[in-house]
Amino acid sequence: MMKNKIKILGLLALTAIIGLMTGCDEGNGGNGNGNNNNPAFNFTLTFDSNGGTGTPPAAITRLAGTTVQLPGRNTLEKEGYSFDGWSHNPDGTGGVLAVDANFIIIANATLYARWIEETIVFSSVSVGFEHSVAIRENGSLWTWGDNVSGQLGNGSTSSRRIPTRIGNDTDWLSASAGREFSIAIRKDGSLWAWGDNWSGQLGDGTTTNRNIPTRIGNDTDWLSVSVGSGHTVAIRKDGSLWAWGINGSGQLGDGTATSRNIPTRIGNDTDWLSVSAGGQHTVAIRKDGSLWAWGNNGQGRLGDGTTTSRNIPTRIGNDTDWLSVSVGSGHTVAIRKDGSLWAWGENRDSILGDGTATSRHIPTRIGDDTNWLSVSASIATRSHTVATREDGSLWAWGSNSQGQLGDGTTILSNVPVRIGDDTDWFSLSTGNERTVAIRKDGSLWAWGNNWFGMLGDGTTTNRHSPVRISQ
Secondary structure, three states: OHHHHHHHHHHHHHHHHHHHHHOOOOOOOOOOOOOOOOHHHEEEEEEEOOOOEOOOOOOEEEEOOEEEEOOOOOOOEEOOEEEEEEEOOOOOOOOEEOOOOEEEEOOOEEEEEEEEEOOOOEEEEEEOOOEEEEEEOOOOEEEEEOOOOOOOOOOOOOOEEEEEEOOOOOOEEEEEEOOOEEEEEEOOOOEEEEEOOOOOOOOOOOOOOEEEEEEOOOOOOEEEEEEOOOEEEEEEOOOOEEEEEOOOOOOOOOOOOOOEEEEEEOOOOOOEEEEEEOOOEEEEEEOOOOEEEEEOOHHHOOOOOOOOOEEEEEEOOOOOOEEEEEEOOOEEEEEEOOOOEEEEEOOHHHOOOOOOOOOEEEEEEOOOOOOEEEEEEOOOOOOEEEEEEOOOOEEEEEOOOOOOOOOOOOOOEEEEEEOOOOOOEEEEEEEOOEEEEEEOOOOEEEEEOOOOOOOOOOOOOOEEEEEEEOO
16 A cells, blocks of 8 residues: 555656646646657657557657557457457556556556457358368358369468468358359358369359359349259249259259359249259259259169159159258258158168168158258268257268268268267268368367368368367
């Protein structure tokens, strides 16, 4: 207490002495603005970015004893951090000084920007053949993995082992990753594409690869998009269906086997609800809950009871209770409105999850449970299927040669097996022998094949159980 009183008395005495020596009064500078023509009694307060980028606030020079209000950060920013005022020391010690707080200048001093690490929250992720695309809660776009065709969108063909931000925009709404290309929709409804374009799958009217997001047309009414191995399908806000890219198996659904390099309307219907593109086939659900499929029908992947390929949307059964569908390389998995799980098509590596390795030509129920929430089928030829239940638990089955199931082993499973005991899994996506998922807290996790740094953990080491991705 005595020391504090001495400091206060000392400060008052210093201010009084300076006032006497400089003749400050209400008419010549004693009005609190602290400006004075005598440099001997002026001191400067400077501001350090402390690892941030941009321009810090201008230095403040005032008469000793002057009280000033601390400024904001000006244009300072730091990736992954938020500005939290100023501090006397770079490590944040010495007290936190808020913006607009009063500060008495008594000597030359430097204040350091105080940065608080932001909580990284991912809202969606899509896994392609050997790369991934994700969107954070703030609308920013992130990619990682192989980049041989520019599918990361970072302006190069250099691979990345950790999630890397693409541009500075914060208006990305959804994204879908394919074999070596990516397609995304912004919040304004515009469509963007980048990566491999050998069959016109980007939709820009060319077959030229793009290594940065490139706008496709001028429309602003795109609602959803799904990317397969070499083709793209999308739905507009009016419920119409569009497709482009490779079409050798009729996977576009336009009645031909001709590839398209611009979005091409499929039929005249305006009641399409969702669509999923796979290796060489496509499956969609209409607003009435009916299921439709087209393209390659090897091993019965369309689900119409035959192995005959179709080049136009063909109805699968008469049911009207289909809720969601995911298409893989040669198989299809779907969930009905009652929460039951169904699968059909190729069953190599027991990817259907019915306890066998037998292909199915019609939708086949997987188990008796009625609490399935979401499911993802891999577009890789030999891979796996992953799903979540309503309680937030995670389940996987199929090939496990690279640990892609996440159960800590490399042993194949022909039925759904629970992965860990956690009940906070939110969304997931499967790729070539790997899985990437998001928990309800927005944290990102990955496991399986990591040859090109595809998991995003900064290494090329395979993981046999979920590993948190810190970026």
